[in-house]
Amino acid sequence: MELHLDKPDYEYFLRGADGASALVNERRIRRSFVISPNTLVEDWPVHDAAALQAGDLDALLALEPELILLGTGARQEFPPAEVLGASLSRGIALESMTNDSAARTYHVLAGEGRRVVAAFIFPAG
Numbered sequence: 001m002e003l004h005l006d007k008p009d010y011e012y013f014l015r016g017a018d019g020a021s022a023l024v025n026e027r028r029i030r031r032s033f034v035i036s037p038n039t040l041v042e043d044w045p046v047h048d049a050a051a052l053q054a055g056d057l058d059a060l061l062a063l064e065p066e067l068i069l070l071g072t073g074a075r076q077e078f079p080p081a082e083v084l085g086a087s088l089s090r091g092i093a094l095e096s097m098t099n100d101s102a103a104r105t106y107h108v109l110a111g112e113g114r115r116v117v118a119a120f121i122f123p124a125g
Contacts, residue, residue, distance in 0.1 A: 010037030010110060014118070017103035019074025022120055029120075036063045036117045037110045047124040049077035049096065054086035061090065065117035067109065068094045071102030072121050 012035050015023040021030045024040060034041035046056050049072040060068050068087055070079065078084075078096050087094040097105065102118055109116040 012037060012040045014103050014106050014110075017071060017099040017120055019099055020122065022099065022103065030122060032119070032121050034059050034063075034117060034119045035106070036065065036115075039063055044119060046119070046121055049073075049079050049121055052079040052083050054082050057083065057086055060117045060119055061087075061092070063117045064115065065092055066115040067117075068092060069102045069106055069109075069116065069118040070094060070096045070121070071099035071118060072096055073099055073123070076101075 013025055014035055015025075017023070021028050022033070023029075024033075024035060029042065031042065032044040032046050034044050041059050044056075044059060046052055049070065057068070072078075076096060076098050079094075084094055095102075095105070099120055102120065106116060106118040
């Protein structure tokens with residue numbers, strides 16, 4: 001049986017994430033970041049889901065997603081209600097989950113051609 005590598009037709013491929021880092025294409029990222037199929041925003045200045053503010057979503061909303069995945073580290077945490085409201089008021093769902101779950105969900109949705117944006121939170125330092 002012959003196997004072929006099926007490469008995605010977008011620029012940034014998220015291979016996986018955990019509570020400490022993520023692998024984007026062939027690069028290990030250890031700081032909070034935002035990813036969409038064709039955009040990578042490194043050094044997103046968020047280090048704690050509980051401290052997230054509505055303005056922190058600006059980098060994500062600028063990418064015009066239909067859905068935002070928020071990876072909150074090794075444990076699922078929820079952002080403040082005002083952050084959820086800022087997203088929902090624009091008709092954009094925001095789902096909060098662990099980094100590994102967000103990576104898997106992102107992979108599936110990006111592969112389907114959906115306008116998905118994922119933000120991954122890692123502790124400072």
